[in-house]
Amino acid sequence: MTRVTDLMDVFVCAGCEAVLTAPVVRVPLPPEAHVSCGHEFLPPLMAPGTYAVEPLPSGRPSRMWEDLAESEAAAQGVYAPVYGVSFGPRDRAVVAPGDVRGTVLVPERCGDSCLGVVAGEGPNLVCEACGLPVACREDDCGIWSAVWLEPDAVRRVSTGVPAPVGELTPLPPVEPPGRWSPRWAAATGAALAHLLAASDGGPVVLPDGLVTELLGPAVRALLPAEGPAKQVGLAGPGLPGDDLDIVLVPYGAPPPVGAAAVPLPDGVWSYLALPGETRPIPASGTLPAGVLRDDYPLPDHPWSLLRPDRDAFLYTLARLPEVRSPWLRALYDRVWTSPYGSVF
Template sequence: MDVFVCAGCGAELTVPLARVPLPVEAHFSYGHGVMPQLMAPGTYAVDPEPSGPPFRPWEEIGEAEAAARGLFAPVYPLSFGAPDRIVVAPGDVRGTRLIPEHSGDACLGMCVGELPSMACVACGLLVASRVDDCGLWQAVWIEPNAVRRVATGLPVPARELEPLAPIDPLGGWSDAWQAATGAALADLLVASRGAPLALPDGLLSEVFGAPLDALLPPGPPPKRVGLAGPGLPGDGLDIALVPYDRVTGEPWRPAGGAVPVPLPDGVWAYLALPGETWPLPASGTLPDGVLRDDYPLPDHPWYVFRPDHHAFRATLARRPEVREPWLRALFDRGF
């Protein structure tokens, strides 16, 4: 567990936090309503790439400079802000005061501006930016040069795999699910090397089937795609959708040489862990001729699930394979 302290005076600015992978959806906006918080309480993530202002047009960046940053296809807008910003849940911040006038071009709340919008109470150093504008995940982004990470020596609490439902509280498809599957769709294309993919029946097919049918040519022999992770070795798979390792943050390594495609823990757990699917009593059976009328049908939005195309393009742009003509054509065309 770590705490972040002010680089100016050493005052503690957060509660003890455990590091987790950066959520795929961190930099994407959705709709015009109030969004939930990005990070779970007690966790933090680090964005290794530059984020926030200033921005430069892609056309000003040469291929060599872009490739040095790990970009192999156009990204708009291209940030030249600080790398390694730290993101935490707003409720995990301590010892700061808000400076609303430092907010950026916001609509109904605050977003990242030219200057950080949170200052250390003890010394006044600008340390972080509060984000809560409409369509943006609620979060506090901490400036890496304004803080120091201090190990507490406390053990990281054991975390169980908690399934994340694909339906949001308002009855629509989850934004986090759409972002996660958009990124995974890009990695599935890279792993396919242009061959058709065979998906198991069920939610995996509902999520990825239509986009893959549109992006990859039909024909045998398809590569087998499935789930692998704790309790699922992934035997016989060519490509395995896997969770992140709970300790290292690296994608789970499936057995048998299958190519891993990572999914956030909650999405993977919902797909992999069994849930209640059979409307029968806990013990015994219903009498003949008796039908239950109190078992709800699964929630299902009225519109077709679509992986997030922004996450798809952002992920594919960071894969060197996108320079291959067939993948670059799919990047330009979308799905």
């Protein structure tokens, strides 16, 4: 597991110092953090015992892109048209609801929702000890279950305890009963944005296998096929990535010298990069020579091709300074103004 820090932290109330979370370790913000998904309840955004920080403004208040000069939007970290530009606080931390301690939900402070809870005009969780509004609880349909801590109302305190050693655990791309994982869709949408920015508008050559299946259709739709091509491949633990121009790496992993990095969440990267089980084997012992099992479970098969999440793609690309280059801004506008799913 990629960690930003090596020590565990807790968050405390800025008003009374009451502890508000279990010990948590900082990890990169998941690419699906600001992407909704269908009309269903979603699991927690963050894994237990972890937190992430959104460095850009998030939440309310927001202003329409049309009402801003591009320099005003750029000051908020947005460089291409979006529906709304947040002028909310920076550096909001997000944790799993199960890691929250000592807070009380105030229903009157929740906004309009469908099947769950969303924040209203302000935080809907208050400190149980002193009543200070400290966080926003969200778990409505289509929204990842999460608690967003208000940066001015909480304080991060290091416990001095080392974080547990994390392992790279592959995340299967297909969920029962056959749909693509929304985390994978968001990850590939965000990765596509970084890949296009690194391409400089020229062709790229993707590695054989699942990477091409995931990104190939979008790359063919958005980048030219002729001209000097940049080589794309996987790099990271155990994979040096030599002779590659663009590398897919786990969040936080340094790319090889001279290569541009396309970050991927640990679970997605490890599924692509680490060898999985390749043949049926018995639970114990060995099979006789020439005998194969006939009860080996088949892998999950998706209903359709995985498409990179359009919203994650646009969200990520709009916040990359490279989108201000004329060719990439034209490409962004093409996707932005096209009907959903018509480009890739």
